[in-house]
Amino acid sequence: MRAEGSQGRREARVRPRHTSQDDLRVREFEAYVAGAGTRLLHLATLLTAETPDDNPHARRLLTLALARTYASWDRLHGEDPYAHTRQCLATRFANGAWHRRGGLLRPRARPAGLLARLSPQERLVLVLRLREGIAEEQTAALLGLSAERVRAVLHRAMTAVLSPPPRPASAVGGVKAVPS
Incomplete structure (x- = not known):
């Protein structure tokens, strides 16, 4: 009986998964993407040489770079998140395009x-x-x-x-x- 009582008290002290710091982090990142997303998508589109209207490879490249930026958001410590995302874009593009691995830039039709x-x-x-x-x-x-x-x-x-x-x-x- 005693074990059940102490177990119940432990469960009551468990913190919620999402704290106000997590919510703040999400809002900051969303504001960053809202401000820089269009410019970053244009950059990715230029790298993949796709048209702005049909750019699935650029969108995937940007999504992966933004995911990497979000994962390291707390570790940026005042660094420019745009520069970090641009570096992730460039690195991922270089690895996918130069080495032809991962299928990131698998050619559909030759872009004009x-x-x-x-x-x-x-x-x-x-x-x-x-x-x-x-x-x-x-x-x-x-x-x-x-x-x-x-x-x-x-x-x-x-x-x-x-x-x-x-x-x-x-x-x-x-x-x-x-x-x-």
Whole structure:
């Protein structure tokens, strides 16, 4: 009988699972996502070279990066959550695209557009340097490359973006090409 009584008292002292600190954390994170979500989705869409209207890979990439940010929300200690999420996006994109593992960026149809002509590495460096304004040294540290390599990749990406796409070969010597 005594064991039942002490057990009952222990159960009565159990704290509720959700405290006001948890609620505050959720509200802070929701406010962060409401403020930065659109910009982060645009960043992910640029990385995946999908169209803004049809970007399931970018949405999945962003969801995974936001989940990682939420998991470490209490450990950020005043750090910029946008920079943390951007780093998670870049890292996850690099691992999924460069190494072709995990199926994160499994191709459906070849995306069309200016950035689709670039390799994933070129796209990542171009977007981080020009769209996000991250310094060359920080980009190199984030991607595990040398600053010279980042500079070379950016130069190659800029050349590809600024040069016109190759045109189909014209007919030679008055012979017309047969449409297929």
